[in-house]
Amino acid sequence: MGSKKRVAFVLIAALIGGATLTLAPPEAAQAAAPLVRTSAPAFYRMMLGGFEVTALLDGTAEFPVDKLFKLILIDTGSGRIYGPTLGSLVNNMRAAGYQPEQVDEIYITHMHADHVGGLMDGDKMVFPNAIVRADKRDADFWLSQASLEKAPDAAKEFFKGAMASLNPYVKANRFSPFDGETELSAGIKAVPTRGHTPGHSTYVVDNKGQKLVVWGDLIHVASVQFDNPSIGIQFDGDSKAAAVQRKRAFADAAKGGYIVAASHIQFPGLGRVRTNGKAFTWIPVNYSVVR
Ligand SMILES: [Zn+2]
DSSP states (O other), X not given: OOXXXXXXXXXXXXXXXXXXXXXXXXXXXXXXXXXXXXXXXXXXXXXXXXXXXXXXXXXXXXXXXXXXXXXXXXXXXXXXXXXTTOOXXXXXXXXXXXXXXXXXXXXXXXXXXXXXXXXXXXXXXSSTTOEEEOBHHHHHHHTOHHHHHHSOHHHHHHHHHHHXXXXXXXXXXXXXXXXXXXXXXXXXXXXXXXXXXXXXXXXXXXXXXXXXXXXXXXXXXXXXXXXXXXXXXXXXXXXXXXXXXXXXHHHHHHHHOOEEEETTSSTTOEEEEEESSSSEEEEEOOOOOOO
């Protein structure tokens, strides 16, 4: 492997209310210039030491935040980010200059369907040349027929989604689980952050004194959880452990001043964390051209 390395991570931005800015007039008013209804950017690129880091937008989905947080407090239930607004990964990857066939390794933070669903397109492996890596605890849990059968009905879809996405890679000998903290390639290490799922992992990219930590699902709703990291979300498998990991990750990021990549923070999901000792604040990276 040469010194030029590329890391891409996939972002699923949560849309939390917010206003829509319409710059084109309504269709009826100017039919000659139909509304385009697409948006840029679909990828964002920055350098981290010798690594070229690309944030790829998979799409956005509306999050019923009030209901999810309420459900966390009083009950468990089903909830899945799903729909036609997601699944743009391959298109955006091509726009960013990569082909799916060029992907060598895929590191999975955890096996929820919004993080592994893109591995398959129907019965076709989207990344036929890639080795998929994930903590064995997530594989043992989500790919287990016994766990599926034991799971409450509302949770079965999560298991089925993980199995449909991962099993073809397992069968093709393209899945290689790891056990806890592991150096996966030079400058990239998996660090266990169990809680959201049994084998949730973050990935630390270190190069030439610069550091990036890919958080996965340590956070879902920036506007709520940076102020109060003890608030969990319905999808946290073990909400206490997830909160411990979240607080630890926030504090470490604030202390270390490194760049963080998070799956559900507004695109491109890259930023730093600041603290006043209690609450935390997300500071998005300045939008800048790659140098
Ligand atoms: Zn998740």
